[in-house]
Amino acid sequence: MRIRKIAGGDPHAVRSRSLREAPRDPQFVESIGRGFGILEAFTTRDTMLGNQEIAERAGLPRPTVSRLTHTLTQLGYLEYLPRFAKYQLGIAAVALGQLALANMTVRGIAQPIMQAVAQRLGTSVSLGRRDRLSMLYVGHCQPPSAVALQLGLGSRIPLAITAMGRAYYAVASAEERAAIERQIQERFPERWAAARAGLREAVDMHAALGFTVSIGDWNREVHAAGAAIILPEGGIAAFNCGAPAFMLNREQVLREAGPGVAEVARRVQNLASGRG
Numbered sequence: 586m587r588i589r590k591i592a593g594g595d596p597h598a599v600r601s602r603s604l605r606e607a608p609r610d611p612q613f614v615e616s617i618g619r620g621f622g623i624l625e626a627f628t629t630r631d632t633m634l635g636n637q638e639i640a641e642r643a644g645l646p647r648p649t650v651s652r653l654t655h656t657l658t659q660l661g662y663l664e665y666l667p668r669f670a671k672y673q674l675g676i677a678a679v680a681l682g683q684l685a686l687a688n689m690t691v692r693g694i695a696q697p698i699m700q701a702v703a704q705r706l707g708t709s710v711s712l713g714r715r716d717r718l719s720m721l722y723v724g725h726c727q728p729p730s731a732v733a734l735q736l737g738l739g740s741r742i743p744l745a746i747t748a749m750g751r752a753y754y755a756v757a758s759a760e761e762r763a764a765i766e767r768q769i770q771e772r773f774p775e776r777w778a779a780a781r782a783g784l785r786e787a788v789d790m791h792a793a794l795g796f797t798v799s800i801g802d803w804n805r806e807v808h809a810a811g812a813a814i815i816l817p818e819g820g821i822a823a824f825n826c827g828a829p830a831f832m833l834n835r836e837q838v839l840r841e842a843g844p845g846v847a848e849v850a851r852r853v854q855n856l857a858s859g860r861g
Contacts, residue, residue: 619645623653624662624678629739633671689714691822692724695853699726699824702845708828709734710849713749716741718768720750720823734807734827745769745780748799748811748846749825751787755797756813756821795847799827800835808833810843812850817858824849 626634626642634642640650654672657663661677692712699710703726712724722740736742744750744765754762766784770777787797796812809827816822826846827833833842 619643619649620653620657623650623657624674627674628741629737633666633669633673635669635671639672689723691816691853691857694856695724695822695824695849696726698849698852699724702726702826702849703728706826706841706845708826708833708842708845709736710826710846711736711749711824713742713753713823713825715744715750715753715821715823718744718765718772720744720747720753728828734829743803745776745784746799746803747825748797748809748827749813749823750811751784751797751799752791752811752813752825753821753823754784755788755791756815794843795850796843798838798843800838801830806830808835808838808842810838810846812846814850814854814857816854822850822853824853 622643622645623639626639631638636647636650636654639645639654640647643650645653654663654665658665658672658675661675662681663672663678664675665672695712699712702708703710707728707730709728710726711722713720713722715721719741720743722736722738722742725737725740727737742749744753754765757765762784766781769780773780783802791797791812796810798808798810800808806829807827808830809825811823811825813821813823824846826842826849828842
């Protein structure tokens, strides 16, 4: 039995709105932004897309998308599948992603620590980095049990209402927090009050306990705790520890998952800083 992911908001809407707003920056090259917007339309759930689907997700006219998909196919970043009249990510995109992951030293440090906690607690443990208003999984360890969350490497979750995202926000600089809040308020005004309350509470909780929580806030079937650290090079690594709600109640999140993910963060920070 596996628990399906239920998104807390449309991640494609977040990315396409971001793409349309970005050209306000005079240094922003719109054509490059549109090209990356095409690649970002693909997800672990939707690996094949047609031009119309991409146009809707990227917020671009279909003729523009047709030219861009043709160009990206010629460069190897997309592969056209005639049988389905759709595209999938090409080998050049895979190679680029693998190179980015290989350059993340924190992944190698964190993996055995995450795996040990996942096995001990029977939860999923993940490592994520921020991508605008989302957290992107760049490391993931499954529990030994057959029941697990249907999330993995490459999954995206919303920043504002998940344990991992709240932990990220909790250790971010005042300037970055303000930018995150401004973006949420602009794009999701109807959710702003609740999101702000959750983020502000996360700051206090992370300072006091070393972790944050999301008890069904993103997905009522998922309970999780999160912790984050500032890496020696200045970036932020965020972790979460979660499981289906029927396996991990609120008390277990506070008593087990929270301290567990805080332990992961603490040990990774010590190793990354050379303190062993």
